[in-house]
Structure formats: structure tokens, C-alpha cells
Amino acid sequence: MSDLVWNIGYGHFLVLAAVLFLIGVGGVLFRRNALIILMSVELMLNAANVTLLAFSRMWGDLSAHTFALIVIAVAAAEASVGLAIVVAVFRGRRNVEVDRLTTLRH
Amino acid sequence: MIRTPLVIVRAAGSAAAAIAALALVACAPPVTPAPCPPAVQAKVKDQLRTATSITCRTHRAEAATADIAVGDIDRVEALAAFPDGRTASVDITTDGKTIQSITYTHNDLVASSSKSLALMFWLFAFATVGGAVFVVSRRNLIAAVMGMVGSFLGIAAIYMMLYAQFLAIVQMLVYAGAIMVLFVFVVMILNRPEDEPVAPAGRAGQAIGGLAILYLVGRLIMMLVRVQPPNVDLANAAPLPTAQGHDWGTIGAVGTDLFGPGLFPFEAISVLLLVAVVGAIAIARPLRPGGDNAGDDNDPLAGDAPSHPEGGAA
Numbered sequence: 001m002s003d004l005v006w007n008i009g010y011g012h013f014l015v016l017a018a019v020l021f022l023i024g025v026g027g028v029l030f031r032r033n034a035l036i037i038l039m040s041v042e043l044m045l046n047a048a049n050v051t052l053l054a055f056s057r058m059w060g061d062l063s064a065h066t067f068a069l070i071v072i073a074v075a076a077a078e079a080s081v082g083l084a085i086v087v088a089v090f091r092g093r094r095n096v097e098v099d100r101l102t103t104l105r106h
Numbered sequence: 107m108i109r110t111p112l113v114i115v116r117a118a119g120s121a122a123a124a125i126a127a128l129a130l131v132a133c134a135p136p137v138t139p140a141p142c143p144p145a146v147q148a149k150v151k152d153q154l155r156t157a158t159s160i161t162c163r164t165h166r167a168e169a170a171t172a173d174i175a176v177g178d179i180d181r182v183e184a185l186a187a188f189p190d191g192r193t194a195s196v197d198i199t200t201d202g203k204t205i206q207s208i209t210y211t212h213n214d215l216v217a218s219s220s221k222s223l224a225l226m227f228w229l230f231a232f233a234t235v236g237g238a239v240f241v242v243s244r245r246n247l248i249a250a251v252m253g254m255v256g257s258f259l260g261i262a263a264i265y266m267m268l269y270a271q272f273l274a275i276v277q278m279l280v281y282a283g284a285i286m287v288l289f290v291f292v293v294m295i296l297n298r299p300e301d302e303p304v305a306p307a308g309r310a311g312q313a314i315g316g317l318a319i320l321y322l323v324g325r326l327i328m329m330l331v332r333v334q335p336p337n338v339d340l341a342n343a344a345p346l347p348t349a350q351g352h353d354w355g356t357i358g359a360v361g362t363d364l365f366g367p368g369l370f371p372f373e374a375i376s377v378l379l380l381v382a383v384v385g386a387i388a389i390a391r392p393l394r395p396g397g398d399n400a401g402d403d404n405d406p407l408a409g410d411a412p413s414h415p416e417g418g419a420a
Contacts (some may be wrong), residue, residue: 005228006221008223015236019239019407020234020257023235024238024242031242035247035250035289035292036241038289042254043257046258046277049273050261050264057269060154062156062360063368065270065273065359066360066372067368067370068270069273069360069364070271070372071369072277072281073375073378076382077378079285079288080382080386081382083289083292084385085389088389091294
């Protein structure tokens with residue numbers, strides 16, 4: 001038990017990333033506000049990045065750093081477009097609760 | 107009565123096995139370590155670019171010190187040391203052509219049992235997870251954004267612990283800087299009444315803010331006072347970075363990889379960002395000045411522009 005607490009290994013980073021990813025999944029599934037959903041997606045992308053970097057360190061392969069940088073850029077692009085969609089939806093409908101956006105349902 | 111012979115048989119069997127093993131060891135050809143051929147060293151250097159020193163050992167049947175022919179090498183193993191303290195043992199085929207396995211011994215900072223480092227890990231892991239829980243549990247959107255910023259700062263520290271210095275800085279700039287500002291702007295545009303800023307109010311809040319500003323200014327002044335003139339000799343004596351000799355995770359190392367094998371994804375990312383910028387502007391602007399949403403007087407986006415120019419939205 002004390003070994004688990006005081007001896008930080010790569011498993012700790014992977015478990016942390018998994019917990020972060022699960023929190024993000026919970027946010028996407030259970031929250032209805034589109035902004036919160038976007039933030040939860042960002043959390044999941046960051047969890048994936050932590051996993052990438054932990055494995056990169058584990059295997060001594062630096063190319064995952066390039067990959068993580070690209071993930072960050074894609075996340076930034078996704079956030080900007082997602083927020084633009086949120087603003088456009090809000091302008092037309094006065095709220096951003098995703099379960100009220102039912103225009104495409106029929 | 108029955109057990110005694112069994113014990114004797116077992117003991118005799120063990121003794122015979124031990125004697126056989128000893129005989130095998132004694133009869134095996136003498137293995138003498140010798141330095142490795144340069145081809146093997148080059149191969150290991152090629153595979154482990156960040157290694158600083160590579161020491162090879164070849165085990166050979168005969169202790170000839172002349173040039174090493176391929177045939178009389180029994181086993182080649184190399185030990186590679188990295189600038190951050192890790193070591194790796196490399197198992198190579200006897201002709202030096204392929205590397206069969208690389209085993210890292212994780213005696214770096216992350217895997218060491220330093221208690222302060224473990225405490226730091228738990229602190230930042232708690233900040234990360236706590237911020238993430240804040241994001242998904244708060245009704246107040248500003249509080250959720252601030253939780254996200256805390257989570258991202260914790261992740262930046264976690265990157266630092268994984269020796270990804272450059273990515274930690276990028277994480278702070280992009281997430282805790284740019285994306286946070288973007289989210290706060292959108293929250294303010296949506297402007298729901300319960301999304302008030304969660305700053306400490308009143309005299310106490312002003313005192314805390316003033317103290318923080320004073321502390322930061324003081325630290326800045328201390329830092330500027332302590333700036334040393336650049337020592338040209340020291341700078342010249344520093345080891346020059348080479349393509350192989352970068353430290354792990356620094357800007358140089360990441361840049362070498364980014365502009366080498368990762369050049370095409372890097373260029374593709376620039377196109378993606380351009381498309382995202384154009385797309386975000388195209389989505390977020392009002393569709394038509396006289397359209398269904400322009401009649402809204404309290405539209406926070408269109409409020410300040412009383413008359414949209416006709417050419418502004420084509």
C-alpha cells in the first residue's frame with residue numbers, strides 16, 4: 001500500500017489519465033449544457049495526451065510528443081468551431097441545452 | 107516407513123541435478139567479454155538517439171583481442187545511458203544487424219521513490235481530477251471554466267513530471283490561456299444570470315487581490331535585480347546541441363522530431379487551423395442582417411451594430 005502511494009510509476013499516470021477520461025465521458029453523457037460538453041471533450045483529449053506522453057516516456061520514443069502537439073492543435077480547432085456553433089445556436093434559440101435541439105430529429 | 111525412501115530418492119535426485127549443472131557450467135566454453143564491433147555501436151546509436159554513452163559487451167568463446175570476426179561472437183549486449191539518468195540494456199543479434207529487445211531500467215525521477223516527488227504527483231493529480239469533477243458538477247458555468255483551468259494546469263505539471271517540458275509550456279499557453287479565454291468569452295456572451303464571476307467580494311477580496319499583486323510585483327523586482335550579465339565564456343563552453351544529443355522533451359528534441367518525421371502532420375495542422383478559423387467565423391456570424399434573428403433587440407452579439415452593412419454578409 002505504501003509502495004502504491006510513494007513509488008510513483010507509469011501506472012499512476014495511466015490511471016490518472018483513465019480517471020480523467022472517465023470524468024469527461026460522464027460530463028458528455030450526463031450534462032445537457034453544450035458548453036460543459038465541450039469542456040468535457042477537452043478533458044478527454046487531455047487524458048489521451050497524458051497517456052501518450054506516459055507511454056512515450058516508457059518506451060523512450062519521442063515521436064509521441066509530436067503527436068500530443070497535434071492533438072492539442074486539433075483540440076483548439078475543435079473548441080473554436082464548437083464554441084462558434086454554440087454561439088450560433090444560442091443566437092437563434094436563447095439556450096444551449098442540447099436536449100432541446102430537436103430540429104433534426106424528424 | 108514409506109516416507110523415508112522417498113526423501114532419500116529426492117535428495118539423491120537434487121544432488122545429481124546440482125552436480126550435472128555444475129558439470130555443465132564447468133564444461134562450457136569460457137566466455138570473455140570484449141568490446142563490441144563499431145557496427146553494433148552505430149546501430150544502437152541509431153536506434154536510441156538520445157543516449158549519451160553506449161557501452162557494448164560481446165561475449166566470445168575465445169579471448170582473442172584482434173579484430174572481431176562475426177562468427178565467434180556468442181552474445182552482444184549494449185548498455186545505453188540517457189541524460190536523465192535512465193539506462194537501457196539492448197539485446198542485439200550476434201551479427202549486429204537487428205536489435206531484438208530494449209529493456210529500460212526505470213531509475214529516473216518518475217520511478218524513483220522520492221517522497222517529495224510522490225507528494226507533488228498526488229498534489230497535481232488531485233488538482234487535475236478535482237478540476238475535472240468541478241467541470242462536470244457545477245451549475246455555474248464560470249466555476250466550471252475555472253475548474254477546467256485548474257485541471258489543465260495540473261495536467262501541465264503532470265507533463266513536466268513526464269519530462270515533456272515543451273508540451274507543458276504549450277499546454278499552459280494554449281489551454282490555460284487561449285481556450286480558457288475563449289470559453290469565458292462565450293459564457294459571458296450567453297450571459298445567464300446565475301453565471302456571475304466567483305471572485306471573492308468586499309474588503310477581504312480586495313485585500314487578497316492586492317496582496318497577490320504586491321507579491322507578484324515583488325518577485326518580479328527580485329528576479330530583475332538578480333539578473334547576471336551574460337557570461338560569454340560559460341555560454342561558449344556549454345555543449346552544443348546536436349541532432350542526437352538533445353535532452354528529452356525539450357524544444358530542441360521535439361522540434362527535431364517535429365520538423366523531421368512529423369513535418370507533414372505539422373503542415374496539415376496549419377491547414378486545419380486555417381479551416382477552423384474560417385469555419386468558426388462563418389458559423390458564428392449572423393446569417394442575414396434582415397433575417398430571423400436580427401429583430402432581437404437584446405441579442406448580445408448584434409446589439410452594438412444597429413445596421414449591418416450589406417456587403418458584410420454575403
